[in-house]
Amino acid sequence: MHEIGVRETVQFAGLTFNWETLVMTWISMAIVLLIAILATRNLKMVPTGAQNIxxxxxxxxxxxxxxSLGPKGEFLCPxxxxxxxxxxxxxxxxxxxxMASPTNDLNTTLGLALFIIVMVHTLGVYMKGMHYIKHFFQPFPIFVIINVIEEIAKPITLAFRLFGNILxxxxxxxxxxxLAKWAILPSVAWLAFSLFIGGVQAFIFTSLSLAYLANAVKDSEE
Structure with missing residues (x-):
């Protein structure tokens, strides 16, 4: 377990990067790819093992x-x-x-949150055109301010919720x-609880992302 709070940074093209977060992010992506490869290497009609999971x-x-999205949102399943x-x-x-969780760095969670929000508005304009933009100004003018505040708050709350819980x-x-000399059982218990929390937070982030994407993809009458 790494020492939280001590972050090794590198400079590149005038920008500062958290080297630990970058490495752990690439490791996470490599593990996801490995899971996909192992699960699809020997596909069977009756799935077993990793393929089944x-x-x-x-x-x-x-x-x-x-x-959440209706049939029109199936292309977002991958x-x-x-x-x-x-x-x-x-x-x-x-x-x-x-090891360290890349999600214990606000840069990672905020980047993911901003990616989702940008995709929401991009899909909204692409699939609904001016009607999507128009709904932000109705009713005018009070709700314009409320809608702007809401859109700014979405990536912030999405990012800080995941970051805070993991950190x-x-x-x-x-x-x-x-304190392991006398706290072995509490350590094991909290480790198991952290596994549960990690899964729950992944589900919450994904569910909220689906809820935001629904505003862009799902028809209002659905």
Whole structure:
């Protein structure tokens, strides 16, 4: 388990990068790719092992996507599956000794949140045209301010919720491990609880992303 708060940074083209976060993000992506390769390497009609687990997860996430977005949103299923897998791997990575969760860095969670919000508005304009833009100004003028505040708050709350929960969990695990001589059982219990929290936070982030995407993709009468 790494020491939280000590972040190694590198300078490139006048920009500062958190080297640890970059490395852990790439490791998380590599694990997701490995899961996909192992699950699809020897596909069987009757799935077993890793194929069974991944297929069950994909079916469940597809159902969540179609429920939230309707049939028109099925093209977003690969994105939702990838997002959830990345988040759950990234959230759990910090529970491995010497590793750190990339999601304990606000840069990662804010980047993901901004990506979702940009996609929401891009799809909204593409699929609904001026009608999508028009609804932000109705009724005018009071709700214009409210809508602007709401849109600004969406990525902030989405990012801080995930970041805060993962960071707090890792800090507490480190504290318990420092007291491991007499706190072995609490450490194990909190580790198991952190696994649960990591999964829940991945689900919450994905579900909220679906809710935001529904405003852009789903027809108002659906």
């Amino acid at each position: 991944v297929e069950g997860l994909i079916v469940w996430l597809r159902e969540q996507t179609l429920t 994105l939702i599956v990838t997002l959830f897998l990345f988040l759950i791997v990234a959230n759990w990575l910090g529970l491995v000794p010497t 707090a969990g890792e800090i507490l695990i480190i504290i318990l491990l420092m």
